[in-house]
Amino acid sequence: MSTTAVLPSPASTRHTSGGSVQHGALTADRAAALLVGCASVRRASELHAAAVRAGVDQDKAVAFRLQRAYAASGRLDLAVALLRRTPDPTAVFYTSAIHAHSSRGLHHAALALLSEMLLSPHGLLPTAHTLSASLPACSGLAVGRALHGYAVKLALSGEPQAAARALFDGMRPDPHVVSVTAMLACYAKMGLLDDARSLFDGLPSKDLICWNAMMDGYTQHGRPSEALRLFRRMLRSGVEPDEVSVVLALSAVAQLGMAESGRWLHSFVNNSSRRVRLNARVGTALIDMYYKRGSLEDAVAVFRDLGGDVRDIVAWNAMINGYAMHGHSREALAAFGQLRAQGLWPTDITFIGVLNACSHSGLVDEGRELLASMEEEYGIQPKVEHYGCMVDLLGRAGRVEEAFDLVQSMKTTTAKPDTVMWASLLSACRLHKNMALGQQIADYLVANGLANSGTYVLLSNIYAAAGNWREVGRVRSMMRASGIQKEPGCSAVEVGRRVVEFVAGDRSHPRAAEIYAKLEEVKGMARARGHVPRTELVLHDLDDDDAAKEQALAVHSEKLALAFGLISTPPGTAIKIVKNLRACADCHAVLKLASEVTGRRIVFRDRNRFHHFVDGSCTCGDYW
Template identity: 80%
Template sequence: MSTAAAALLPSPGPARQSPAGGQHATLTADRAAALLAGCASARRASELHAAAVRAGVDRDKAVDFRLQRAYAASGRLDLAVALLRRAPDPTAVFYTSAIHAHSSRGLHLPALALLSDMLSRGLLPTAHTLSASLPACNGLAFGRALHGYAVKLALSGDSYVATALLGMYARAGDAAAARALFDEMQPEPHVVSVTAMLTCYTKMGALDDARSLFDGLPRKDFICWNAMIDGYTQHGRPNEALRLFRRMLRSDVEPDEVSVVLALSAVAQLGMTESGRWLHSFVKNSPRVRLNARVGTALIDMYYKCGSLEDAVAVFNGLNDGKDIVVWNAMINGYAMHGHSRKAIEMFSQLRAQGLWPTDITFIGVLNACSHSGLVDEGRKLFKSMEQEYGIEPKIEHYGCMVDLLGRAGLIEEAFDLVQSMKKVKPDAVMWVSLLAACRLHKNMALGQRIADYLVANGLANSGMYVLLSNIYAAVGNWREVGRVRSMMKASGIQKEPGCSAIEVGRRVSEFVAGDTSHPRTDEIYAKLEEVMSVVVREHGHVPQTELVLHDLDEAAKEKALAVHSEKLAVAFGLISTPPGETIKIVKNLRACADCHAVMKLVSKITGRRIVFRDRNRFHHFVDGACSCGDYW
């Protein structure tokens, strides 16, 4: 017996109740195999293993096989493999079980190593062996080799193997090979194969092809529905995802936990609180969906992204003892996004006190919290603790948080030094954009130009970088360089993303862009905006921040351009469309405009309204003339 397995065996001692059920009962091979069936506890498996050794039946093939499966099911893959290695004559079934145990847990290289060991012993793989091995193929080279082997063994037509091959091509992004294989399964492909083909299309963004396949299915199970809804959600088409979810409700297929989580993700993208509340109510009344950690996490994520932090906290508190680290991570991110940085850091201490171990996602949350409030010392300390205390190697996201934290705090040179010190990971576009934004914010134009020249020279500049570079030049009045950069953008086919603000009123979302006149109530919107702005300027002395208009215009034209920003139009629409005293919630796709930020503070004071505004980075809560961000964003 292996050292690892032997270590689990209880030492011989006085007679005691045996796992077989009697104090001195003789344990037969059949009885041991029966007891091991369905065993998923490492402790129970080791007790049964000890009893099998004492009874001399541990070398029985059925017992040996069940022991391997029991150890694998309990997570002790090391002991399962140790038993496999010491088996005198392991069969393909033994290896297949071990391969599946590793592959299903994402341990791809060990799974393929076991397959290689099996083949080197001269054992031929079965259809189940290949279908267990193919999910471990992350690249096309090995996957195609297994496909060829399946053809050679006349196993490629097996439904399980064909579906696994389809999944392999789908993961590798080879839609042509996947479709060719799928067409060979006609006229009646297995529903799992259909789902794999749907997943392939949705992963590659071919949503129209996916929808065509989906609509053509005579029978759809909930997995097919979920694959299609997931495709829309993952590719930024949340409206279609929600429409499909509602259609699913009208079908004869009842949504499951995954369906609800995907729908909540779509709602979070849209920022539609009322739709989120409706889904929450659905969960409470659904006989099939339980409010467990997974659904609870999706609800927390949805509520805080829709601006309802109080509801997110209520869901978190209501989960009682069912809170795992993923739930805590969601709540920490919620507090960070809403500017409650100290609370986010406090939660980090609380989860540690409860014996939970932080993950890399936990640190993204707390580092973001530090960034949003300028907690530089806390951020530095947490960043250092990742490796020193928790053994977590910082990823690109963690470096990005630190660059953002230092840049916002005006420590741009330190942020630049951090980027230059990165060895194991390369700086990404988000990090460079963050540095350029910090240069513009703190008017360090020399470093901004240095960074921009480096990015352009190395072909690393993207649309966001070009826009920031243009803005840096415009901020210092260098219109010649502004023109040059914009010409470069035009020549490269790069377009600036237009600002868009959305507001939900009565479950209907209205969207506005700067100077928008497409809304049916445009005249009322502009009349209300003019009324509010006159009070803001006349009674509160607001001076339009025309330096933010980065075009070579006169002051009057700049003021006019500022006055019709999308945020201001959305606020005006909210004022005429909702009852007095009701909170106005707005979502914008870009960073908040500083002038609009100042105006919304004053509007909250003048009207007595609470305004919750979500931009690309965080939430701003405007109440009685002040913002939750403390003007630090």
């Protein structure tokens, strides 16, 4: 199967009497109709060239029928070449190609296409027809069982075709590497990573697709450390990575937040062979990695290096999200204007980015205009994520009642309120001390079985902030009765190539004595500059014991991470901290003062955004 087949161009059309294609008024529907039943490569080429001239070759129906026409005429190489040139191919495209190869006995090629589909960046999932077309190509019973298991996982096994094919027999006992890779990819997609790794380790010879399939499984299912280790092992084995390998490794680094590994991968791309280049896909992965680990400047540099001709809407979306997460809202909105000026059409992801940017800076009017423009100007139906951004924006800006009205109005739309949106609204009630509405919302969620740990914790926080410890106890009792546990706060700090984690009050680190001594030093420096601990934020009934409340505040996980960073890195070194929850106001204030006293730049990422503390101020402007 050739992957370098030359597809016809408009100039290659040869018009003959009775056989030429009159393309002057050719429409997509007309081209698709002419291709039905076409089994001649010459006729398919003529129709293809005419479709290109008429500008309808990218139409999904035309592209699909062209692919089938080439396959029917025996030119599987052209069919596959067309498949790979089709923007955003669907599972139907791959299914057709798999069937064309499988039915002709080209089993390895069929399973290779299945692997390619499962590893597709478009997140394609097979249908019952896909698995039915793939099963005859299996060269071992184990591969067939894997496909059957995948069908069960996707609830496809009840369909007659998949169920019948699942019972096939007569397969050879020694599967080829392509068959094993197909099975490995199935296991990885299903999250059965130990089974996938067992197959991977059992292969005496591993090709690039096999390495990528295993790395993809690890990155998609929250095991980035294993993915990165596998990438390094692949390099040592002598297998040259391609852009898929690099993108997967960058995704793992973004999840881990490891600065040194990210810079090394960037250097690898710059110094790599022609197999990996700084194109839109690799560049977007680099932008994503850099801004997620706190280096917005590096993300902007990569974006600029891509150049206007290379940047696609995905790259712009990544850059807009980076600006938004770091609180550079005006830059995010400016980027939106620039991509439109360059003729690019925004997607629903674009609007999530710009609405988030508005939310992080309180740009209410701009947010309203953007939400309205989605449908009016761009024909994009707002989803629950877009409404969620708007609810968050209104809530942070103090317009809690308006935010509540927006959520109520959604009950008549297709975008129903989700738990994230309700949590955002509850958080706004707490921030702006609207206890009555907060309790009303929480009661509704509990009564309708929609409450999660965040619901109970936020309601508990609302009562605790008001000193109503009786109600705090009642809420916590309800939480225990529901079997729901609060997610513990955890902060991680990067030191060299190591990431060290802390929880509140943590004394498990070997250098605990030094950490707590530094913590006392930081506390003293903060007091000397007028800091008064925010004891009202302590959500425990400590009988008004201010000393106990102050001590509870002092040992929050981000403060421990800061202290460890200060004793573990040379003076002047930036400290990077990541926390799984939102920082409290007291920790935010202490981190600001610490940046001034120590002369350190402190980059702190909470659940929602980045804070850059420099010389006693924060890029969020105390609005978060």
